[in-house]
Amino acid sequence: MVHGIHHVTAIAGDPQTNLEFYAGVLGMRLVKRSVNQDAPGTYHFFYADAEGHPGTDLTFFPWPHADRGRKGAGQIVEVALAVPPGSLAHWHERLLAHGVRPGPVEWRFGESALPFEDPDGISVALVESEGALQRPFTPWATGPVPAAYQVRGLHSVRLWQRRLAPSARLLTEVLGFEAQGQEDGWHRFGVEGGGSGCYLDIREVPGAPPGSWGPGVIHHVAWRVRDDAEQRQVRTRVEVAGCRPTPVIDRFWFKSVYFQEPGGVIYELATDGPGFAVDEELDRLGERLVLPPWLEPHRARIEAALPPVTLRWGVGRT
Secondary structure (H helix, E strand, C coil), rough: CCCEEEEEEECCHHHHHHHHHHHHHCCCCEEEEEECCCCCCCCEEEEEECCCCCCHHHHHHHHCCCCCCCCCCEEEEEEEEEEECCCHHHHHHHHHCCCCCCCEEEEECCEEEEEEEECCCCCEEEEEEEEHHHHCCCCCCCCCCCCCCCCCEEEEEEEEECCCCHHHHHHCCCCCCEEEEECCCEEEEECCCCCCCCCCEEEEEECCEEEEEECCCCCEEEEEEECCHHHHHHHHHHHHHCCCCCCCCEECCCCCEEEEEECCCEEEEECCCCCHHHHCCCCHCCCCCCHHHHHHHHHHHHHHHHCCCCCCCCCCCC
């Protein structure tokens, strides 16, 4: 079984706009500035808490020249971020001050949520969660958001599926989730009893068209596995269930296995380690472009292809 969300990866447009919104407005620390290892001409930004704990990491591929994506069936349509109880009023004012118009506060499965769209149209929600206070979390001391209000990690993801049953079976019979109720058309599933960082919600949309890739959509969700051995075990379970997982891929900061669940959403199994500090000092994370060793020989060509970006918040210092 898996142990909750490891990270979520989405597609952005302009990289500078993405940096300024997630580091500058939401105050998440850029813990790794790298490239898409499968297409090194594109950045890969990783935002998390100050130490990049597994489960706090929201990542982006900026595709500045691509057509905007379309949300549809077989996609993750929203990512929710956990914030401390009592902090939504602060966040409402902060978002308005930065030109973002959040929607009305919603009551979701007993928790308050503030939905909004990021500059590329990605649906994001901030969820007040008591459970978030119990999660491993290190505040970004020099970030632009006071520590008392900082995003404490990924809370949940929401999916649209044409058929609920096949996706639900994979979650409950293979990955270790359990059904935890229904509300307003959403079916909630939780792993390890549920809690912040361990939720997935599905809405069944039988007639919805499929989504398409591009800025403004979420690419995949990665589930936590503790180590290589557990990753192999879960990979075998996924394969026996009829999915077609990739071989283990070394991403240097974690190891990954990818597969499509029955409804078409891309899932990843990602190991908790070795972590983002394996190749940078903890207090310097995100300050420079970092490449995995096998891409270092191509650094000059890669850097020449990437648009320059700057940060205004001292980047990564804790």
